[in-house]
Amino acid sequence: MRDRFEFPGMRILLFAFGGDVNNPYLPHCYINNCIVYTGTHDNDTTLGWWSKATQEEKHHVARYLAYNSDSDIQEINWSLIRLASSSVADMAIFPLQDILSLDNRARMNDPSINPGQWRWRYTTSELLSQELSDRLLNITQLYHR
Known part of the structure; x- marks a missing residue:
């Protein structure tokens, strides 16, 4: 029904790094007709998620963002805001947290x-x-949001 009426899909970046390369929450798997969120009101904040993430998830994030290791990642929340903004999703929404x-x-x-x-x-x-x-303005302008 969503596709029939062309309602946008929902992609949550906090769900992206626990699976394989075909995980539909990874930005390279997005379609245009979707909204990407770093997280929602029902999720941990990005910093909260990062503090609980497994080593495998952190390693996946580091590889996806082209860092040498997860210890090189500073401000994971802003890294995911930038990642969401650079995606092909029609809209990107970030919790104020x-x-x-x-x-x-x-x-x-x-x-x-x-x-x-x-x-x-x-x-x-x-x-x-x-x-x-x-x-936020810089990221918004850079990725034409």
């Missing part, structure tokens, strides 16, 4: 737990700096 480089203390929702859902809220404007705005 990833833009702000927040760990799982800022996770919004955990579907496996009933109490305490939707617990994270953005409440302070000081976190949104001109430096972050410029950084």
Whole structure:
């Protein structure tokens, strides 16, 4: 039905690095008619995911991003924001927690737990700096988003 009505598909980068080279969440497997997210409200933040990622996942990320090793990766959240932005997906969406480089203390929702859902809220404007705005603008312009 999604294809029949041409609704966009959904690709989540945090799901990309646990499988093989044909994993549909890897950017080289994307179709244009999709939306890529680093993660969603139901996922760990990118920094939270990275802290829990297996060595195999970290190695896969490093190889995919052309780093010598996973220890060379700095700011994994911004690396995935850049990767999503450079993809062929029609749209790229990033949780504010990833833009702000927040760990799982800022996770919004955990579907496996009933109490305490939707617990994270953005409440302070000081976190949104001109430096972050410029950084996001640079990536947005570079990849014509």
